[in-house]
Amino acid sequence: MIRMFLVVALSLFIALGASWIIGLPGDVTIEAFGYQMRPGLGLTVFGLILLMLLTIFIWAILRRIFGIPALFSRAAANRKHNRGVEALSNAIIALQTGDPARAKQLAREARVKLGNNSAAQLLEAQASVKLGNWSDARDQYREMIANPDTAVAALSGLYEQAKQQDRPDAALKFAQKAISLAPKLDWANDAVFHDFAKNEQFEAALEHLTNMPSGRADRAKIKRLDGILRTAIAKQNEETDPDRAIQLANEALKRIPEFVPAALIAARILINRGEVRKASGLLRRVWRADPHPHVALLYANAQPGASAVERLKRTKSLVAETTNNLPAQVVLATMAIAAHEWDLARAALQPFIDQNPTQSICALMAQIEQGQTGDQGKARAWLGRAITATPDMTWIADGISSNEWEATSPLTGKLDAFEWKAPQRAMAKTPPAKTSPTKPIAKQSVEQPASSADKVASEQQVAKGGE
Template sequence: MIRLASWIVGSLLITALAAWMISLPGTLTLEVANYRMQPRLGAAVLIFLVIAIAVIIIWTILRRILGAPRHLARRNRERRKEQGVQALSDAVIALQAGDPARARHLAREAQARLPTNAAARLLEARADLALGDMPAAREHYRALIASEKTAVAALTGLYDQARAQQRPEAALTFARKAMALAPSSGWAADAVFDDMTQRGQWAEAVAMVNNEQAGSRAERARKRRRQAVIETARAREAENSAPLAALDHALTALKLLPDFVPAALIAARVHINRGETRRAMSLLRRIWRATSHPDIAALYAHAQPGASALERLKRLREIIDVPPPHRAAGMTLARAAIDAYDWPLARQALAPFVDGDVTQGVASLMAEIEEGQSGDQGKAREWLSRAVRAPRDPAWTADGIVSDEWEPISPVTGRLDAFEWKVPVTVTHRAAEAAPLPQLPAEAALPLAPATNPT
């Protein structure tokens, strides 16, 4: 209704305007080719308007006709572009859905419609890689390296291809090239760093970590830990050949991670070998209070070279109360008491931990106590039987491997800082093939700390 009223009002206004123009007084004389016209002024204005409108309409029609081929060509280009983008999108979906053959077909279709789009060729290379067509993928990637825009993406693909073909040297070469082009490339930096740590190039590795940018608190903590682990690895490597350098690296690691047990053990051993027993014991006391790690307590007991079993037991009583506050302390004290033939103290140290879920270490120590104190072979065998079924004690574990000592990298994956102090989930051991249980060894395994403290 409003539209109809607006149309009627508009028509009336136009009609009134035209009538007013025609009724304007005066005449206009026009002479064209010996023809003279003298229309009224209003009629002349109206004629001019009509002619102008006609000229505009005719020019618009002519321009449309003349520009039709160009317009059709543009429409075709737009349509091909839309089809290419759609094919590219479908190719990504197909590759993600696990259909590389269809993804390659769609990528080629997208490349035909988008010849300047590098993403289509990159996607085709990815599809070739997924199909196992390594030569075709390599050709695509090498062609993409020539462009600065796609060089890093192409090197990423070549890196993945080299790893799939078990060519670590070639993969490392591609990672180094990608890192040179884009220093912020995370995968390239990780690949180069992992290679350095696996080769034991600790100085280069720590220099690389030092140059990392750490913005958040979590990133700074991760950087500090990596620095500490590398410094500890350097100390471990130099402990026998260059003890002063090893001590410097270990103390640097402890500045970064004050309670890092492997670094503390190396620093304490160097102090002991240099005759600096007080420094070693002071360091070990601090780390023991923070971590309750059994290796710390064991080294504390042996801090004085040549000390007797009774002297070692006396030294442990300085840091471990009776009854012991936790299993690690109890097992450590029991081990020292057994070595000193103090059977009542050994039994008292383990008393809080023999009920309920007894671990293998506790059961083995109790078997030693039963046999050593009273010679009761029956009770000793009973404890050994319990040890077979008992849960394991924490140990240095990485990727299913159990090691007697901490190591900087995993022997399985080569990953840095893989070893954790926790209860193993497998029975794999690096030093020897798996055995059911030791038959009351002369010196039992060192006591183990709670799994809640994997420092």
């Protein structure tokens, strides 16, 4: 209804305007070719308006007629472009479905139809990588590096290719080049950071981590990595520069509260300075949050020159803050054995004897039987149980165990890989009839169920490192 009203109103307005123009007073004299015309002014203006409208209409018709070849050309170009887009789409689908040969063919077709489209070129290079045509892929990526719009994508592809070819140095160079072009690239920053950490260049890794852009979701991760790196640098400087080491260890504890490795470094330095009370306070605070046996052992041996009885007294005061805690009772039993308090050592271990005892418990029980009763048979029985007993918790990263915490995995170089946990025993399998000779294990720290006595001795040695 409203539309009809508007149409009627517009028609009336046009008619009113035309009648007003025609009715304008005055006339116009036109002389041409010996003829003279004197039409009215309004009629002349109205005729000129009609003439302009007719000219525009005729020009539009002529333009359409003369533009037919260009119209056909544009239609052909659009069809070619649509086929190119369809080929590019099908190439992406083929690559994702595991058909790199068809993906490469379609990507090449898309490049022809789309005029060397960057996405099609990148897709063709990725398909070449999937097919193992390293040289073709490398040529494609290097051609793309010359274009600022595709340089970062090409460096990403070259980085992945170098990783697949096990060329870490080349991969690192591509990542560094990518950072110079786009400093906020996550994959490039992670690659450079991992290389610093793997090579134990912790100072450079910490500086790079500080300059890395991070979002709100990554703040907790960045904060922990910062603490790990400061602890690693503190460990490197503990003997050569203890002042800087304790400063870094305290900074690490601010970022990772009650982090046992950082606390142990700081406490050892304090003990060496003679600040036993301050070290004991730090160890007690960490013990309440994480009752780690290394903390208890260092606390027991914090006072230089202390007798076995005094070390036992310190251990009892610390263990009293925890209840039914296996690591605490093992340390208490260890100190009680050293002080020849056999009943106390046995009482500390008694709740855990019937609950799948660990290797250290079996070894300690063997010492108790030998020292208190002199029963060699029972002592040997406990040592025999230690061989198949549950392994004690230790620092483990990628299946490799260590008595001390390390910042990186010795196998992969990954930062913050070590965890305090019990190693898992592997089930023995019957070897086949013919086996190829295997390479010797390069790392001597691969977890093997060590004897329980050696385990206890190593724990005591770790604790005495602070004296």
